[in-house]
Amino acid sequence: MMNPPEPLHPPRQPPAVSDRIAGRFSAFLHHNISLTVSPLLQPMSADDEAQFAALCQARSVSYVRLIALLSLTCAVLWMPADRLIYPAAQEDLRAVTLWRVVMILASGIALLLIRRPRFAAYDMAIFTVTMIVCCTTLGYSAGWMGGLDEPWFHLYYVMLFLTVLFPWTLGRRALMTLLVPLSLWSGLLLGVRGELVSRYLPLVLSVQLNVYLLSVVFGHGLFMLHRQSFLQSRIIAQNADALRVYSASLEGLVAARTVELRRLLASVETAREQERAHIARELHDELGQQLAALGYEVTALQRRSGDVPRPLAVGIEDVAVQLEQARRTVRSLLTELRPRVLDDLGLCAAIEWLVGRIEDRAELRCQIDLRGEEVALPAELTTAVFRIAQESLTNVLRHAEATEVLVTLHITSQQIDLRVRDNGRGLPPATAGAPRGVGLIGMRERVSHLGGRLSVTSAAPSGTEVVCQLPVPAPSPRSDEANT
Secondary structure: OOOOOOOOOOOOOOOOHHHHHHHHHHHHHHHHHHHHOOOOOOOOOHHHHHHHHHHHHHHHHHHHHHHHHHHHHHHHHHHHHHHHHOOOOOOOOHHHHHHHHHHHHHHHHHHHHHHOHHHHHHHHHHHHHHHHHHHHHHHHHHHHOOHHHOHHHHHHHHHHHHHOOOOOOHHHHHHHHHHHHHHHHHHHHHHOHHHHHOOOHHHHHHHHHHHHHHHHHHHHHHHHHHHHHHHHHHHHHHHHHHHHHHHHHHHHHHHHHHHHHHHHHHHHHHHHHHHHHHHHHHHHHHHHHHHHHHHHHHHHHHHOHHHOOHHHHHHHHHHHHHHHHHHHHHHHHHHHHOOHHHHHOOHHHHHHHHHHHHHHHOOOEEEEEEEOOOOOOOHHHHHHHHHHHHHHHHHHHHHHOOOEEEEEEEEOOOEEEEEEEEOOOOOOHHHHHOOOOHHHHHHHHHHHHOOOEEEEEEEOOOEEEEEEEEEOOOOOHHHHHHHO
């Protein structure tokens, strides 16, 4: 008969009882102690683990120095205090004096060794040896002073909480905390072996076991909180870096869109000025010529009005008056669309004409200050300065309720400086800091496109001042050759 085929996978052996108990105990500890850790947090990467280990090492060194310094200070201060408080009991305090001398020596040596670079890597070994020596001497002194029969012996349980603050893993914490009671018992039994038959031995052991477990649990809970805090800080730092990169990209996108919008606005302004000039030429060439021809005919009719009836002569006179009003309206429209003085006589003459026109239209005393010889300026620049001055003076008429206005125009080969200042009521603070009016926004965009600066300062007693500074571009070699 053929033997049955062997299974591909051998049957799993059930885990041993000890392994099952250890696994359940580990799962119980992890489930209860890790309640301080958010389940949403992911495990740390290898880089984070290395940085966290370095941080724990640095904090452990700091705690070692702090504990050694406090121990040294307390021991130095307590020795003369014992002589002052118990001057007649110096024989009974020999054991305490021995422990304090050992603590002074051990703490001082530990501080000196840790400060040296060659021993900095062995800080935890130095701390462990120092702790064992001090705890052993403390147990030896306790045995000479009565041991377990004295009630103050229970104060030594505080020594088990010595390792709570250290950022150690669970296994290392359990081992380091266990060295404290083992060292105490070693010193105690070294001095007085009869403590093994003391009636208080079960009570002391049970209390020390509970204190030991509390120390390990609380210490590990603090370690997990420290670990969670580190991980959250790393996540926050990573999110901050990502947000910084996104913010930079968003700022770049906004800057690019702003440049495009300004370029579009500049093209719109240029197209509008060109359209204004085109309409002005059409009005001047077509409508102006027709009105002039009508004017000649009306004038001819008026010359022959002596031979016509009186009502017809009055009608001809009314037509002449209306025709003159139409011609004035057309000239006003031409001036608003594109003043001829700006193209014919330049920027200074155009500003002077504009100020005079404003002074004639309103009860406003205008002063003008023109300085510097006008150089050859691009048409876009002269148009922008004229429109800004026009908008500023229009705002003075509409909103300022001013009685005086000063217009200053300084032109050099490098810069154009235009200032319009009135003595009116001023602008609201929100409007002066961040203008919301269409006119002010348009002025700012004009100046920004030309690479200049525009500021609007306002105060209630002193009115408003608009300052516009525009750079004058250097003439190109081609334009110089054309001028020559």
